[in-house]
Structures are given as structure tokens and as C-alpha cells.
Amino acid sequence: MSEDHKKQLEQQLWNIANTLRGKMNADEFRDYILGFIFYKYLAEKMEIYANAILQPDGIQFTDIDENSPEGQEYIDAIREEALEKLGYFLKPSELFTSIAKRGNFNDDGEPLVKEEESTYSTKTNFILEDLQKILNNVQNSTMGTESEEDFDNLFEDMDLNSTKLGKTPEARNEIIAKVLAHLDNIDFQLDQTELDVLGDAYEYLIGKFASGAGKKAGEFYTPQEVSMVLAKLVTTGKKKLKSVYDPTCGSGSLLLRVAKEVEEVNNFYGQELNRTTYNLARMNMILHGVHYRKFDIKQEDTLEHPQHIDLRFEAIVANPPFSANWSANQLFMTDDRFSQYGKLAPKSKADFAFIQHMVHHLAENGQMAVVLPHGALFRGSAEGHIREYLIKEKNYLDAVIGLPANIFYGTSIPTCILVFKKCKEHPNDILFIDASEHYEKVKTQNVLTQENIDKIITTYRERKTEDKYSYVATLDEIAENDYNLNIPRYVDTFEEEAPVDIDAVMANIKSLETQRAELDKEIDGYFKELGLNFFNA
Known part of the structure; x- marks a missing residue:
């Protein structure tokens, strides 16, 4: 598929999303449109899979009469195989196209609403109850199977009876039927298995929603350019990964970005506090073709209630909430994640608590990259103590990378990336990169260009000193600076003014x-x- 075709799909989906824009805020209509796209994806995957099974019999999945004994035999046989392979099951009458046509066409196949007519023509068939039942059935089909947890309450944020969709059931039905009709006209080309066009389009939509979500955007989305930098950092020298983990995984985009940098990732692990975002992450995994057995996303507070405590991961990436609050309960001093440091991160700044948590989960041959606010580089007290322990006693810190300000949605503060390894190839030094002035301004946001990204990664991999951009500091120099990692202490970006005549x-x-x-x-x-x-x- 050409890049133009891909962009066309992205624009089509965004236009459909805007059908709901006037009715609710960005957060709300995001959940509906992404949910409907996900339902269409599940339905099309189901149909493609069932048709492959039925090919020797010379029939199509939609040809099956669900009410006949023979049809029921087909349904039962396909259900058993689909639950094993896909993790869920939909009957022919529950497919996306079936319900979309039911809402917008009469029994003779004539459209009930013409394109030029008002969205609220009240001519659509009433499908809300059937649609709600189908979405529930997706979850119900998995009960008692391996995939039950992965599909549990996936559509819970799509309240089809919400007055935000319309004041009356008829108005709500009308707008939903219209959205389904538009989506039904788009070919996702899922039969072309080498393409991940829909996955890319889904990511595009998530990014568009994030750009309009203000401060809330940070809860579920890391800008793609930053994701790319993190992914390239943790995959340096790797072609295959046994596992990748994100303790604050949001929509799962960062985990999926890592997979694009290597030939194969065996397993994806993540944890997310926000329930709605957790649902989005699971949808994102499935929609990108990650088999339900290959991902394990949990919903809980990572610091207070870690869900993968006994596991170690080859690659770890994270964009935790900046300087978040946490309990800092003294009971954590007996927790293996924190006990060896002698101090806990302060209650009002959990940045180093996330680092300690991630270091605990890092495999001996692993690499980890985390985004933090600049204050984590130089703040004292408990944070200074933990920072010194990680460098002086453990020698895990491999690189410090300064990013431009105003690069994240919802905050303009400058940020940095810390890279950690338990087995460093360069045990006697730490690389500092100051990329804070290397960006392009797009409207009100600063953006890393591909050139900016390549420069960061090349400098990291070649581990070179470049005037006013990077510096390889010895551990002795770090100690002389009392383990203060403020980048200007190591990378001199001072520009001399021209002499005055x-x-x-x-x-x-x-x-x-x-x-x-x-x-x-x-x-x-x-x-x-x-x-x-x-x-x-």
C-alpha cells in the first residue's frame, strides 16, 4: 500500500471520528470511535478466519443459516477453533457489516438514509440493543478460556445509552448507525497480512486525540518521535527480544514501537492504572496482531501493587507521570525493589521510585530507557542519595539525554531520558547528550525530526563527544560533581558573543x-x- 493510501485511510477515520466531535469532548468520542474501529477489526478477522476454515466446503461464513441444525454444527465447530486461534468468537449475524447494514438498509437492500440527507433523518432501523448485545457477546464468548482476561470488559467505556450521544434513543441510534455505515465503507485490507496499515491508522488517531486532550494526554500517549528514541535505545545491538515491559504503558503504543525496531518480540508486558486507558492498551495490542497469549497487560497501581514482580525483562521503556505522588510507605523499605537503597523517593516525587521499580525488573542482559523531568538529574535529599547509589554502588547508568522543552502534550517542561544497563559495555563512563536545541517548531509544539532522532541515536551508539552536543564523562567526573547529572555541567553549550568594537x-x-x-x-x-x-x- 502506498503512503498516500495510508494517509487517505487515516483521514477517512478522522473524518468519521468528527461525526461525534460536536456531541462530546475528545476523551469521550475517542472511546466510541476507537471502540467501533476495534469491533470492525474483530469482525473482519473473524470472517477471514472462518472463510479459510470453510473453504473446503465451498461456502462463506455469511452463507451459514444460524437457525438450521447444519448451520449450528458449523457455528459450533468454528467457535471452538476461533477461541483457540483468535481468542474470541462472533456469529455471522454479529459481524460489523451485518449490524451496519441492519441499521442503514431496509429488507430490500435499499439505503434508509441518503448521503445528502440530514444525519438525524430518523429513518434508520433501531439497532442499539442488538449492538450492545453483540459487544457483550464478544466478552462472553471468551469466558472460561485462556483469553478471558484479555477481553474482559473491553467495551465498557462505550455506553450506547449515554445522553451525550443524543437526548433520545432515536437520536442516539441515528448517530451510531451513521458512524457504522461510514466505517463499513472502508476496506481495512486485513487479508493482506504483511501490512499493518490499520494499526498505523489506529496509532494516528490516538495521537490526534492526544493532541487535543491537553494535560490528560500524558495519561495515555507518548509522542511518536519520543517513542522512537526510547525504542531505538533499548534495542541497540538486538534483533530479537524475549520480552519488553512498560510499567506505565498507557495505550501500549510504546511497547508496540519497540516491536517495530526488531525482527521479533516474544512477549509484551505492561501495567496501567487508568481503567479506560488499560482497555485502550489491550485493544491496541490485539488490533496490531499481537496474539492474546503474547501480551500480558494488567490494570493496577504499578508502585503500590506491582503485577509482574517476579519477572525480569530484556527491554524496559517508560514515560511515567512526571513527579507523581505515591504513598512512600515505610513498609516499602522491606520491598526488594527499594530496600537496598536505604531511602525511598519522596511522596510528592515518585520519579526515582519508578526507576527503582524498573531496575528491579531489568534482566542482566537488559536495557532500559525512561523519560523524566529535568529535576530528577539534580534534586538532592533522598533522590540525590538514590541517584548516587545507582551510579556509585551499582554503576547501572549508561547515558543521560536532554530533550527539548514543550515536546510532550500537556506540559512545556524540559525532559530527559535516562538509559540504564546492568552489564555496561563502557563501565567507566556515562554519556551525556544535549539535544534540547535540536527540534522543529510545529504550531505550538516542539517536534523531533527524523534528523534529530538519528543524531541522538547515532551519538549514543557511537558514544562520541561532540562540541556543544555530547560528552563522555568519567565516573570520577561524576563523583566530583557530587553525582549531580545536570547536563550543562558536562556539555558546554555556551556561545561566546562577538567581541564589541x-x-x-x-x-x-x-x-x-x-x-x-x-x-x-x-x-x-x-x-x-x-x-x-x-x-x-
Whole structure:
């Protein structure tokens, strides 16, 4: 598929999303449109899979009469195989196309609503109850199977009876039927297995919603350019990964970005506190073709209630909430994640608590990259103590990378990336990169270009010192700075101002004084003509 075709799909989906824009805020209509796209994806995958099974019999899945004994036999056989392979099951009457057509066409196949007619023509068939039942059935089909947890309450944020969709059931039905009809006209091309066009389009939509979500965007989305940097950092020197983990996984985009940098990832792990975002992450995994057995996303507070505590991961990436609050309960001093440091991160700044948690989960051959606010580089007290322990006692810190300000949605603060390894190839030093002035301004946001990204990654991988951009600091230098990692201490970006020519400045001032005297004389002449005294005016 060409890049133009991909962009066309993205624009089509965004246009459909805007059908709901006037009815609710970005957060709310995001959940509906992404949910409907996900349902269409599940339905099309189901149909493709069932048709492959039925091919020897020369029939299509939609040809099956669900009410006949023979049809029921087919349904039962396909259900058993689909639950094993896909993790869920939909009957022919529950497919996306079936319900979309039911809402918008009469029994003779004639459209009930013409394109030029009003969205609220009240001519659509009533499908809300059937649609709600189908979405529930997706979950119900998995009960008692391996995939039950992965599909549990996936559509819970899509309240089809919400008055935000319309004041009356008829109005709500009308808008939903219209959205389904538009989506039904789009070919996701899921039969072309080498393409992940829909996955890319889904990511595009998530990014568009994030750009309009303000401060809330940070809860579920890391800008793609930053994701790319993190993914390239943790996959340096790797072609295959046994596992990748994100303790604050949001929509799962960062985990999926890591997979694009290597040939294969065996397993994806993540944890997310926000329930709605947790649902989005599971949808995102499935929609990108990650088999339900290959991902394990949990919903809980990562610091207070870790869900993968005994596991170690080859790659770890994270964009935790900046300087978040946490309990800092003294009971954590007996927790293996924190006990060896002697101090806990402060209650009002959990940045180093997330680092300690991630270090605990890092495999001996693993690499980890985490985004933090700049304050984590130099703040003292408990944070300074933990920072010193990680460098002096453990020697896990591999690199510090300064990013531009105003690069994340919802906050303009400058940020940095810390890279950790338990087995460093360069155990005697730490690389510092100052990429804070290397960006492109797009509207009100600063953006890393591909050139900016490549420069960061090349500098990291070649581990080189470059004037005003990077510096390889020895551990002795770090110690001399009392383990303060503030980047300007190591990368000198000071630009000398051009020397001032005093004689030229004085000559210029003298010339200006002469010009002023001449102007005063000229103005005085005008005043005298008017019978006025210029100097006493």
C-alpha cells in the first residue's frame, strides 16, 4: 500500500471520528470511535478466519443459516477453533457489516438514509440493543478460556445509552448507525497480512486525540518521535527480544514501537492504572496482531501493587507521570525493589521510585530507557542519595539525554531520558547528550525530526563527544560533581558573543548626536515660523 493510501485511510477515520466531535469532548468520542474501529477489526478477522476454515466446503461464513441444525454444527465447530486461534468468537449475524447494514438498509437492500440527507433523518432501523448485545457477546464468548482476561470488559467505556450521544434513543441510534455505515465503507485490507496499515491508522488517531486532550494526554500517549528514541535505545545491538515491559504503558503504543525496531518480540508486558486507558492498551495490542497469549497487560497501581514482580525483562521503556505522588510507605523499605537503597523517593516525587521499580525488573542482559523531568538529574535529599547509589554502588547508568522543552502534550517542561544497563559495555563512563536545541517548531509544539532522532541515536551508539552536543564523562567526573547529572555541567553549550568594537560604537554614538543636533535645529526653525519657542515647548 502506498503512503498516500495510508494517509487517505487515516483521514477517512478522522473524518468519521468528527461525526461525534460536536456531541462530546475528545476523551469521550475517542472511546466510541476507537471502540467501533476495534469491533470492525474483530469482525473482519473473524470472517477471514472462518472463510479459510470453510473453504473446503465451498461456502462463506455469511452463507451459514444460524437457525438450521447444519448451520449450528458449523457455528459450533468454528467457535471452538476461533477461541483457540483468535481468542474470541462472533456469529455471522454479529459481524460489523451485518449490524451496519441492519441499521442503514431496509429488507430490500435499499439505503434508509441518503448521503445528502440530514444525519438525524430518523429513518434508520433501531439497532442499539442488538449492538450492545453483540459487544457483550464478544466478552462472553471468551469466558472460561485462556483469553478471558484479555477481553474482559473491553467495551465498557462505550455506553450506547449515554445522553451525550443524543437526548433520545432515536437520536442516539441515528448517530451510531451513521458512524457504522461510514466505517463499513472502508476496506481495512486485513487479508493482506504483511501490512499493518490499520494499526498505523489506529496509532494516528490516538495521537490526534492526544493532541487535543491537553494535560490528560500524558495519561495515555507518548509522542511518536519520543517513542522512537526510547525504542531505538533499548534495542541497540538486538534483533530479537524475549520480552519488553512498560510499567506505565498507557495505550501500549510504546511497547508496540519497540516491536517495530526488531525482527521479533516474544512477549509484551505492561501495567496501567487508568481503567479506560488499560482497555485502550489491550485493544491496541490485539488490533496490531499481537496474539492474546503474547501480551500480558494488567490494570493496577504499578508502585503500590506491582503485577509482574517476579519477572525480569530484556527491554524496559517508560514515560511515567512526571513527579507523581505515591504513598512512600515505610513498609516499602522491606520491598526488594527499594530496600537496598536505604531511602525511598519522596511522596510528592515518585520519579526515582519508578526507576527503582524498573531496575528491579531489568534482566542482566537488559536495557532500559525512561523519560523524566529535568529535576530528577539534580534534586538532592533522598533522590540525590538514590541517584548516587545507582551510579556509585551499582554503576547501572549508561547515558543521560536532554530533550527539548514543550515536546510532550500537556506540559512545556524540559525532559530527559535516562538509559540504564546492568552489564555496561563502557563501565567507566556515562554519556551525556544535549539535544534540547535540536527540534522543529510545529504550531505550538516542539517536534523531533527524523534528523534529530538519528543524531541522538547515532551519538549514543557511537558514544562520541561532540562540541556543544555530547560528552563522555568519567565516573570520577561524576563523583566530583557530587553525582549531580545536570547536563550543562558536562556539555558546554555556551556561545561566546562577538567581541564589541568600542571605537565603532563611540563613533556611531557621535554620529547619532550630530544627527540629533541637526534635527533639533530644523524643528526649531518650524516652531519659529509658528511663533513658538521649540526649546521651551
